[in-house]
Each structure stands twice: as structure tokens, then as C-alpha cells.
Amino acid sequence: MSITRKIYVVTLILITTVLGHAQSQDDYKALKALLEKEVPPLMEQKNVPGMAIAIFDKGEVVYQKGLGLANVSSKRPVTMETGFNIGSISKLYTAWGVMRLVQDGKIDLETPVEEYISRWKIPASSFDSKKVTVRALLSHTAGLSVHGYPGFSPRQKLPSLEASLNGDNGDVRADEPVEVVIEPRTKFQYSGGGYTVLQLMIEEVTGKSFAQYMERTVFRPLDLQHTSFTIDRHVLQHTATPYNEAGEKIYLERFTAKAAAGLHTTLEDMIKFTRAALKGNTVLAQETLASMRRPDPVTNGQYGLGYMTLKMGPVTVQGHAGSNDGWESGFLLDYEDQSGVIILTNGSLGKDVAIATLRKWAMWKTKASR
Numbered sequence: 001m002s003i004t005r006k007i008y009v010v011t012l013i014l015i016t017t018v019l020g021h022a023q024s025q026d027d028y029k030a031l032k033a034l035l036e037k038e039v040p041p042l043m044e045q046k047n048v049p050g051m052a053i054a055i056f057d058k059g060e061v062v063y064q065k066g067l068g069l070a071n072v073s074s075k076r077p078v079t080m081e082t083g084f085n086i087g088s089i090s091k092l093y094t095a096w097g098v099m100r101l102v103q104d105g106k107i108d109l110e111t112p113v114e115e116y117i118s119r120w121k122i123p124a125s126s127f128d129s130k131k132v133t134v135r136a137l138l139s140h141t142a143g144l145s146v147h148g149y150p151g152f153s154p155r156q157k158l159p160s161l162e163a164s165l166n167g168d169n170g171d172v173r174a175d176e177p178v179e180v181v182i183e184p185r186t187k188f189q190y191s192g193g194g195y196t197v198l199q200l201m202i203e204e205v206t207g208k209s210f211a212q213y214m215e216r217t218v219f220r221p222l223d224l225q226h227t228s229f230t231i232d233r234h235v236l237q238h239t240a241t242p243y244n245e246a247g248e249k250i251y252l253e254r255f256t257a258k259a260a261a262g263l264h265t266t267l268e269d270m271i272k273f274t275r276a277a278l279k280g281n282t283v284l285a286q287e288t289l290a291s292m293r294r295p296d297p298v299t300n301g302q303y304g305l306g307y308m309t310l311k312m313g314p315v316t317v318q319g320h321a322g323s324n325d326g327w328e329s330g331f332l333l334d335y336e337d338q339s340g341v342i343i344l345t346n347g348s349l350g351k352d353v354a355i356a357t358l359r360k361w362a363m364w365k366t367k368a369s370r
Helices: 003-015 025-045 087-103 134-138 161-165 192-206 210-219 233-238 267-279 286-293 350-368
Strands: 050-057 060-071 083-085 264-266 308-312 315-324 327-334 339-345
Touching: 025 050, 025 060, 025 350, 050 267, 050 350, 060 267, 083 327, 087 134, 087 192, 087 210, 087 286, 087 315, 087 327, 134 192, 161 192, 192 210, 264 267, 267 327, 267 339, 327 350, 339 350
Parallel strands: none
Antiparallel strands: 050 060, 050 339, 083 264, 308 315, 315 327, 327 339
8 A cells, every 4th residue: 555545545534534314405416516616626736637426325326427537638528437447446346256256165265375276376485374365365464565566558568467476577667576474364464466366366266267257257247337357449448548647648557467456447337336235236145245344353443355444433434445547546335324435536646636525525414414
């Protein structure tokens, strides 16, 4: 997790202190007016061309909107169907795929991951690799290296999954191998590398590519028609263009480490995913989802199985944040009152816009609840 990501998370923790009740239609109109008046100027100031946002209250969408542009030169607007890379929110979806295998009895959370993989082995070290279980990988308690992954340009050759795990990434700026660097199950250590190991495990257990498994097992049953770990023609037709801090167009990154950072989706599909998580679905039982949201004791309340947990006082918000070059996103839900926010942006300073938007949402809830 980068320094800016830590600041983002701390800000989200502060926001979760807001307690609200069911709002009225007038309250929702006030929120709409507030956001549509104050967010676009901030987007312009931060060189963030576009944003998609949805707000839930009592399990229902009370506001959804595309703001700004998906592509500056063509003036294409952001809509519900505009595609965004969602960075580390990919991990939450990956966790759904892993937990379906657990639910079906094909893997066990307490089993060392090495028992499920043969194409790559955890490098030998002074630490006990048998403690690198499926649970440890999902909860970032496996003691593994590699915090996150930079992406590859369309001109660069993607390394194999095994090469990526070994740190053999060609000329991309990442050559750290995935290895155990602290004793597993002793502390929380965020590791995108751990989710790359899970990606390999899924492929070996199912005999399918990771993207194919996720499509058939998670996305299709939930009717997520514009969600994919594969950048194909369909994705390219719908995706926004990413922009850097200066507002300059940058290339759409590709990832070998898809499970950690490579998912593309739309606001429309994230709303469907949210409803599935809140109201039940055919992929995971509600008991399974509840176990995923439950923080692992080793993480000091920070992380469950794919779910980041932010808590202060009686309020608990769970979900994930995501950050890649040209993309910033947030997905946070309070499961107690089934309220929450989805924010997707196509600018590298989108986190600043997201934090400000979340603050405005929090202030609105405070005022509307009086």
C-alpha cells in the first residue's frame, strides 16, 4: 500500500464515523444537487476527466451518475456503461472466486497453498512455508513480499505467471520475486504477490485460465456483462481513457498479475455486484460472505478474506480501494444499514476527488439525519 493509499484509507476511516438513518426523497435531491455542483470543479482542478458514482441506502441505489468525460479528445461522456480499471478492488472479486472453490470443497482455507500448485514453488527461506495457507494469502498474513504491481504497455510482452512470481518481468519497473519475508501468520503485510499466488492456484485447481474461471464462475452468474480480467475488443470499446496527474493521456496498462490489479468493470456492473453481495446470489452463500467480511485477528481488524475493514465506534464499513496509473476507485459498504458508495475515476489524482466526494456524502448524511 503506497503512502497516498494509506492517507486515502485513513480518510475513509474518519468518514465512517458518520451515522445516518433512512433518508427522504428531498434528502436525495439535496445530495444530487450538492455533488453535481461541487464535484465537477474539483475534477477539473485535479485533472480528472471523468467519474462514475453510485450511492446506496437501505440496499437500494438512490443516486447514480456519470460525471465528466471518458475521453477528452472525443468528448465521450462517462455513462453507466463506461469501463474503468479498478486496481486492487480486483482482489475482492478474486476472493469471491477463491471462496467458491472453498464452498465447493475443492480447496481448504487451512491447507498450505503449495499443496495445490506445481508450476511454481515458494522460494526456500528461514520461514515456515507450510504456514502460507489459502487463508493467509487472502488476508495478507502470509508474510509475502511484493506490495503491488506496475502494469505493462501494449507494446511490452507480458511475462508468464511463473516468471512474474520469480520477479522476471522484463523491462517493467518490478523485479522483486514473491517470497516469504516475515514469519507467516504473525502480522498483516499487504501483498499483491500473495494474490498472484492465488491466481496460479485457481488455474491449477480448475484447469482453466484465471480469467476464464472468473468469467464462468463469478461474472456470468451475476450477469456482469462488462466485467473482465481480459482486455479484449469488447473491453476496449467501452473503457475510459486513463490520464496522469497533469491530465495527459496515458496508455491502458496490461497485467500478468490480474488477480491483484487487472479487473475492468463498469458502474452498472458494480451496482449488480453490490446488490448480489447485499441481497444474496447464486455464487456464494450469505454465510460464506459473512465469513469473508469477518476481520482476521492477525490483521488487528484491518482485513478479512478479500475485504478491507474500516471501523470507528459502532460503524463498520467494508470493501476495498483501488489504484493504478490513471485510475482511482473506491467501494465501501456499511452492511448494518446497507448503505455505501462506489466511485470510479480515470485520473491519477482521482483519489483526491474520491476523498472529497466521500466527505460531502458524510456531511450530507449528518445533516439529513438530524
